[in-house]
Amino acid sequence: MEPLKQHxxxxxxxxxxxxxxxxxxxxxxLKRIERQGFGQFLFYNWRFNEDGSxxxxxxxxxxxxxxxxxxxxxxxxxxxxxxxxxxxAIQDFGFKVVIAPSFAxxxxxxxxxxxxxxxxxxxxxxxxxxxEAEDHPYELKVDLEKQEVTDGSRTVSFDxxxxxxxxxxxGWDEIAVTLTYQDKIDQYEQKLS
Amino acid sequence: MGQAKTxxxxxxxxxxxxxxxxxxxxxxxxxxxxxxxxxxxxxxGLRMSGRKVRRPDRTYATMDHxxxxxxxxxxxxxxxxxxxxxxxxxxxxxGVDLADIDHPDQGIVHVIGPELGLxxxxxxxxxxxxxxxxxxxxxxxxxGIGTSEVEHVLATQSLWQSKPKTMEVKVEGKLGTGVxxxxxxxxxxxxxxxxxxxxxxxEYTGEAVRNLSMEERMTVCNMSIEAGARAGLISPDETxxxxxxxxxxxxxxxxxxxxxxxxxxxxxDEGAKYDQTVSIHANxxxxxxxxxxxxxxxVPVGGNVPDPLEVxxxxxxxxxxxxxxxxxxxxxxxxxxxxxxxxxxxxxxxMSDLRRAADIVKGGRVHEGVKAIVVPGSQxxxxxxxxxxxxxxxxxxxFEWRDAGCSMCLAMNDDIVPPGERCxxxxxxxxxxxxxxxARTHLVSPEMAAAAALEGRFVDVRKFASAVGG
Numbered sequence: 001m002e003p004l005k006q007h008x009x010x011x012x013x014x015x016x017x018x019x020x021x022x023x024x025x026x027x028x029x030l031k032r033i034e035r036q037g038f039g040q041f042l043f044y045n046w047r048f049n050e051d052g053s054x055x056x057x058x059x060x061x062x063x064x065x066x067x068x069x070x071x072x073x074x075x076x077x078x079x080x081x082x083x084x085x086x087x088x089a090i091q092d093f094g095f096k097v098v099i100a101p102s103f104a105x106x107x108x109x110x111x112x113x114x115x116x117x118x119x120x121x122x123x124x125x126x127x128x129x130x131x132e133a134e135d136h137p138y139e140l141k142v143d144l145e146k147q148e149v150t151d152g153s154r155t156v157s158f159d160x161x162x163x164x165x166x167x168x169x170x171g172w173d174e175i176a177v178t179l180t181y182q183d184k185i186d187q188y189e190q191k192l193s
Numbered sequence: 194m195g196q197a198k199t200x201x202x203x204x205x206x207x208x209x210x211x212x213x214x215x216x217x218x219x220x221x222x223x224x225x226x227x228x229x230x231x232x233x234x235x236x237x238g239l240r241m242s243g244r245k246v247r248r249p250d251r252t253y254a255t256m257d258h259x260x261x262x263x264x265x266x267x268x269x270x271x272x273x274x275x276x277x278x279x280x281x282x283x284x285x286x287x288g289v290d291l292a293d294i295d296h297p298d299q300g301i302v303h304v305i306g307p308e309l310g311l312x313x314x315x316x317x318x319x320x321x322x323x324x325x326x327x328x329x330x331x332x333x334x335x336x337g338i339g340t341s342e343v344e345h346v347l348a349t350q351s352l353w354q355s356k357p358k359t360m361e362v363k364v365e366g367k368l369g370t371g372v373x374x375x376x377x378x379x380x381x382x383x384x385x386x387x388x389x390x391x392x393x394x395x396e397y398t399g400e401a402v403r404n405l406s407m408e409e410r411m412t413v414c415n416m417s418i419e420a421g422a423r424a425g426l427i428s429p430d431e432t433x434x435x436x437x438x439x440x441x442x443x444x445x446x447x448x449x450x451x452x453x454x455x456x457x458x459x460x461x462d463e464g465a466k467y468d469q470t471v472s473i474h475a476n477x478x479x480x481x482x483x484x485x486x487x488x489x490x491x492v493p494v495g496g497n498v499p500d501p502l503e504v505x506x507x508x509x510x511x512x513x514x515x516x517x518x519x520x521x522x523x524x525x526x527x528x529x530x531x532x533x534x535x536x537x538x539x540x541x542x543x544m545s546d547l548r549r550a551a552d553i554v555k556g557g558r559v560h561e562g563v564k565a566i567v568v569p570g571s572q573x574x575x576x577x578x579x580x581x582x583x584x585x586x587x588x589x590x591x592f593e594w595r596d597a598g599c600s601m602c603l604a605m606n607d608d609i610v611p612p613g614e615r616c617x618x619x620x621x622x623x624x625x626x627x628x629x630x631x632a633r634t635h636l637v638s639p640e641m642a643a644a645a646a647l648e649g650r651f652v653d654v655r656k657f658a659s660a661v662g663g
Contacts, residue, residue, distance in 0.1 A: 017510050018387055018487050022624040027605045031259065031272040033233035033279050035340075045626045050612065076388040079421065079487075080624060081603075082323040083231065084339035105391060105423050106323060106337055113341035161355065162215050174341070175244070178349045181211050181219060185247075185351055188210045188221050 001115045003171035007096045008141040009069030012060060013133035019073055020080035021107060025089040038085055039092030059134075070140050072129045073100040078107025087114045097142050099149070101126050112164050115171065117144060119158045144168060197462035200428050201359045201394045204334045204459065208317050210351055217353040223316040225346050226302045227254035227289065229280040230605070231321030235344035236283040247350045249288040253311060256280060256294050257301045258605045262568050262595035265294055273606065287347075300571020300597040303327040303539035307411065308573055310440025314429040314456035319346055324539045324621065326417040329426030330410035331433055332459055334394065336424040357423050360393040363472035364401040371655035372478050373549070374409035375541060375619070375638035377401065378416040379481040381473055383491045390422025393469065396461060397427050401475035407436040408543045415540045416621050419488040428460035482526050482651050483623045483636040485514035490623070494641065494653045498524045517625055518633050519613065526651050529635070533616035534565035534646040535628070536639050537595075538602035541619035542570030546639040547578050551586045552659040553643035559591035560649030566593040566608065568600040592646065604629045617645040 029041040046058045054061045071090065077100035078086060087110045090098065098116060101123035111118040119142070132138040132151070141150050144165060148157050167174065198206075211219040225248075232254070239245070246252060259273040268274040277294065284291040292298040298305055303324055306312040314332035319325060321343040328335035342352055362381060395417050397410075405413065410427050417425025434453050437443045444452045479493035490511075492499070500522040501512040515522060520529065536542070536550050547569065559565045567587050569575035575597055578584060584594045601608040602620035604627070610616045612631030619642050620627075623634040637645065640654040 016513075017507055020487075020622075020624045022603075022622070022627055026626055026630070027603050030230050030605065031270075031276050033237070033276055035234045035237075045630050050630070076391070076421065079387060080323065080418075080622060082321060082337035082339055084234075084321075084341060087339075102388060102391065104388070104421060106339060110339035110341065113339060161217070163217055163353065173242075174353070175242070175345050175348045178219065178345065178351060178353070181351075182349075184211045184219070185221070185349060189350075 001171045001173065004096060004115055004117055004168045005145060006141070006143050007069065007117070008139060009096065010065065010067055011070045011072055011129060011133040011138045011140055012065045012068035013130040014059070014071060014073045015130050015134070017074035018076045018079055021078055021083050021086040022080055024078070024086040025083065030083060030085055035088060037092065038089035039094065042089040042093045064137060067094070069094050070097045070099065070142070071095045072126055072133065073098065075100070075102045075123070077103050079104035082106045084110045084113070087111050087116055091116050099126060099129065112167055113174065115168065117142065117168055119149065121149070121156060121158055125156055197465040199359050199396060199461045199465040199467060200332055200426065200459050201334065201357070201396060204315055204317065205356060207315070217355040219351050220317060220354045221351050222319050222346050223251060224311055224318045225252045226306055226318065226320035226325070227252060227343070228258060228302050228320070228322065229256045229276045230258045231340050232283065232343055233276060233279045234340050235321070235347055236287065238344040239287070239347055244348045246287040246289060246347045251350060252289045252347065254280060254284050254289050255292040255299055255302050255305060258599045258603065260294050260596070260598040261606050262598050262600050262608060265596055269607070297572055300573065301539045301542065301599055303411070303415065304542060304570030304574065307331065307407070308440070308571055310437055310443035313437065313443065313452070314433060315459050319352065323418040324415050326422070326425045327411050327415040327539055329414040329417065329424050330407060331437070332426055332429035332456065334424055334426065337418065357394045358392050358468040360390060360395045360422070361467040361470040362395050362397050363470060364397065364399040364475050365472060366401060366475040367404065368401050368475045368478060371640065372480060373638040373640060374405055374412040376478055376481045377475065378413045379483065379488065379491045379636060380478040382416065382420050382489045383481065384473055385420065385471060387419060387487050387489045388421035389471070390417060390420035393422050395420065395422045395425040396467070397425060398461070399472070402427060403430065406545060407432060408545045411543070412540055416488065419621060429456045430460065480638065480641050480654055482641065484518060484520060484526065485511070486517055486623055486625050488621065488623060488636060490514060491636070492526060494526055494651060496526055498522060498526070527653070528650065530615070530650045531617045531635070531645050532563060532614045533610050534563060534642050535568070535601040535616055535618040535620065536566070536642050537568030537570065537600050538620035539570065539599070540621045541639050542568060542574065544574055544577055546619065547574070547583050548581070550639040550643040551583045553640050553654065553657050554590045554592065554647065555586050555659065557590050557647040559646050563646055563649055565591065565646040566595055566601065568595045568608070569597050571597045590647070601628055603627060604632070610634070617642045617651065
């Protein structure tokens with residue numbers, strides 16, 4: 001996994017609550033057996049008509065957000081299905097950071113396994129970011145080491161578990177880390193039998 | 194005597210392999226259930242790193258999401274077929290037991306785990322599927338994981354997990370006649386919202402929960418994820434023990450007695466403290482129907498679609514949901530016509546669900562213009578239902594009687610609700626496009642779905658004598 005230390009990018013505001021993983025990546029795209037290439041299907045039913053043409057009214061199709069790499073969403077982002085295809089699609093589309101007032105647990109956890117930084121911030125802050133980004137091209141700089149997000153004039157700090165932070169900063173392969181505890185797992189299993 | 198503990202703490206403490214300040218705990222996983230959709234990339238990851246499945250004997254796989262429910266010897270969709278073949282090849286390569294599409298045990302992973310007795314109290318159970326919370330009905334700590342974690346469990350039989358907060362959802366009193374476990378969980382989510390459980394494991398307690406059968410408990414725990422909870426469970430008791438006795442993977446003889454003592458000792462201690470407690474009165478609950486695009490958007494069957502101008506919060510979201518659903522603010526639920534009825538899914542596809550739906554259907558006729566299907570949760574359920582003649586009741590009334598799978602709950606196979614059409618569904622999610630792009634889903638109990646099939650619109654199932662024991 002690619003380490004993520006700092007990131008500066010354009011914000012894409014998605015002013016909706018309870019964005020579920022069925023919206024992030026609809027089920028018809030879960031049949032693939034690969035990990036790559038899901039970005040083209042991100043928010044598919046919101047972005048495209050039945051005939052495959054773009055829905056102009058959906059904001060992600062607006063050229064002003066082209067190249068956005070920070071998604072700011074609403075409460076309970078990523079709820080529903082555990083499908084990791086959701087963070088795969090978000091990452092493959094080009095997003096590195098997702099900011100929301102609250103996240104669903106499984107989605108939040110899945111992000112870290114894929115080099116995406118999910119940041120939980122107070123709703124007043126996220127709503128303000130959404131307003132700014134809807135208004136004009138809006139960039140944020142995220143510093144994971146310092147646990148800070150800034151737009152140049154305003155800086156907010158965020159909480160993150162030290163374990164998650166280290167994992168992203170180092171781009172760890174979690175399984176390789178766990179296998180260093182193999183003797184502990186062996187001991188545990190010996191007790192079981 | 195130590196401090197009073199919840200079942201959640203007891204199971205957790207027994208499974209900690211390693212703990213360290215400032216880190217999540219490394220938690221041992223007793224049972225790993227696997228299906229075709231969320232596993233291929235995990236097995237591929239193992240292959241690429243030259244790793245093995247640590248405990249194939251603690252891993253069990255089936256095919257459910259993609260499988261056709263008719264003519265299953267021919268799988269038309271090449272991509273689905275490839276995904277199923279990939280699971281088969283992976284299970285063979287890594288030595289994992291698989292109930293494939295031709296296997297008599299095949300079925301929805303959350304139906305067959307309990308059915309085979311793999312699901313037991315006190316176990317930690319994971320699966321790359323959010324409805325893994327279903328297994329919590331047995332007093333197991335069961336939760337859904339992503340594909341990276343599937344790979345992690347395959348390789349190490351463990352997971353790094355932060356200790357969850359605990360929440361008690363207390364259900365006092367008794368459920369009325371014609372009011373089911375499905376109505377109970379919809380009412381709980383309706384009252385407290387789709388994220389009240391975030392970061393928590395829920396334990397359901399109280400008289401109404403104790404009175405539920407195992408299958409009803411599974412319906413309740415199944416939808417814990419719809420409340421945002423990491424898991425939901427119910428302390429084991431005699432009902433749990435009676436269900437498990439004699440199942441294929443349950444211990445037998447003296448070993449069973451030892452297991453029972455251990456299982457019952459897991460129940461939350463009197464006076465155990467939860468981080469949060471909420472409560473609801475069972476006697477206030479009526480048959481529920483969802484009108485919107487998340488599972489908290491439900492009302493009693495006698496109610497109306499809300500008016501966005503009158504809701505306390507998220508008026509935009511309510512407006513969007515009403516538009517998507519093709520409804521009008523203030524419209525009565527019983528005026529909503531349905532074109533599809535789906536009885537099935539890991540929430541409501543077990544024997545008791547089918548029996549109760551059949552009681553409503555018996556002697557009736559599916560309403561003109563309604564396409565109604567029954568999809569048993571497993572091939573075992575299907576066989577048993579046929580032995581009891583339930584298939585005849587459904588078929589005579591004009592329902593289709595299918596083979597087991599997830600089917601129209603998420604429409605990954607051919608069982609799709611067309612754009613703009615409306616479905617009364619016993620499944621768990623009414624998200625936009627869940628049952629097909631543009632499809633409109635209303636979540637209900639099996640009885641309510643059966644009644645809607647006969648009447649062509651939502652009706653109060655309590656008007657059927659068979660629903661109230663008449």
